[in-house]
Amino acid sequence: MENRYGTLASWVYHLDKPIGRSFGDIEFYRDRLAGCSGPVLEPAAGNGRVLIPLLEAGFDIRGFDASDEMVAHCRAECAKRGLSAPVDIQRFETFSYPERFEAIIVPAGSFQLVTEPEAALGVLRRFHEALCPGGRLLLDLDPLASLADTSRTTRHWRDGDSLLTLSEQRVETCFQRQTMLSHLRYEQWRDDVLVASELQLFHLRLWGVLEMELALKASGFKEIRVHGDYGADAGPGPEAVSFTFEAVAGA
Ligand SMILES: C[S@@+](CC[C@H](N)C(=O)[O-])C[C@H]1O[C@@H](n2cnc3c(N)ncnc32)[C@H](O)[C@@H]1O
CATH class of the missing domain: 3.40.50.150 (Vaccinia Virus protein VP39)
Structure with a gap:
């Protein structure tokens, strides 16, 4: 969803x-x-x-x-x-x-x-x-100009013994409908082992x-x-x- x-x-x-x-x-x-x-x-x-x-x-x-x-x-x-x-x-x-x-x-x-x-x-x-x-x-x-910003980002946070990462990648931009779809991939790591991951289909209309x-x-x-x-x-x-x-x- x-x-x-x-x-x-x-x-x-x-x-x-x-x-x-x-x-x-x-x-x-x-x-x-x-x-x-x-x-x-x-x-x-x-x-x-x-x-x-x-x-x-x-x-x-x-x-x-x-x-x-x-x-x-x-x-x-x-x-x-x-x-x-x-x-x-x-x-x-x-x-x-x-x-x-x-x-x-x-x-x-x-x-x-x-x-x-x-x-x-x-x-x-x-x-x-x-x-x-x-x-x-x-x-x-x-601003509508956000539609044109397709930069990829990776960020991380520490919480207790968990390292959380978020990688964001634009996969679709439709200037006609003013929509953009990004894949937001979340990962939880503990002691260098991947504990959980989640993909958020992030869809916006500007x-x-x-x-x-x-x-x-x-x-x-x-x-x-x-x-x-x-x-x-x-x-x-x-x-x-x-x-x-x-x-x-x-x-
Ligand atoms: C960017 S967060 C904003 C949270 C808070 N208003 C703030 O300013 O920090 C967007 C929120 O929208 C909620 N959301 C997404 N689609 C929704 C929908 N169709 N109806 C109600 N909430 C929705 C998400 O679960 C999320 O908590």
Whole structure:
């Protein structure tokens, strides 16, 4: 299955991006949510990297994720801090809650994991339905230029007596559909012996800025703003490496 965060993928994510590891995004989301007293939802909350600091900052935030393993990390980190874990297993495409949210945040480009345009539009409509009228969606995207970056990388982490490696290789790029497929190969080594390996088929669809604005409007959003590199005031410059869309749910 594509974009599944299995045992090794989740372990590496948690080592590489532990709770509170910020790219400027955690402070940005916290500041944009200031004054928000109603419930906040983080779809694809993963290990709780962003969700737990926001919970600790006093926000009434809950999240969901498709991966049992990522949610297990999040629950364990909540338990360590004496917090109840407001996370459950759900998917972008089908999630539902009885309450409506004052804000929905989607950091780390997770929306790009929905690679079929029709499905992605369905997810935006679902976000709209899950928000109170006037509620806000904040959603991160990478620049389209990432499609052209096909560099191969290998990285490693140590955890106890385990060495974890991640080798990433682009295997398909489709400029027409704006999609890219990479093979992420995870390995766990102990005493020079391979203990486990896992292949993640990592599929992303990138969006143009104007294209996302149109998609948000078509899904019932208005008052759309685009922030570059987690700067609240300036719009994105030509060199921006991340875009955050902020949009208000129309009635
Ligand atoms: C890049 S991580 C982001 C985690 C967290 N939001 C953060 O900012 O660190 C992407 C997450 O999306 C989840 N995911 C992938 N496909 C999903 C889907 N269809 N529905 C819900 N979650 C999904 C993965 O399990 C993973 O935890």
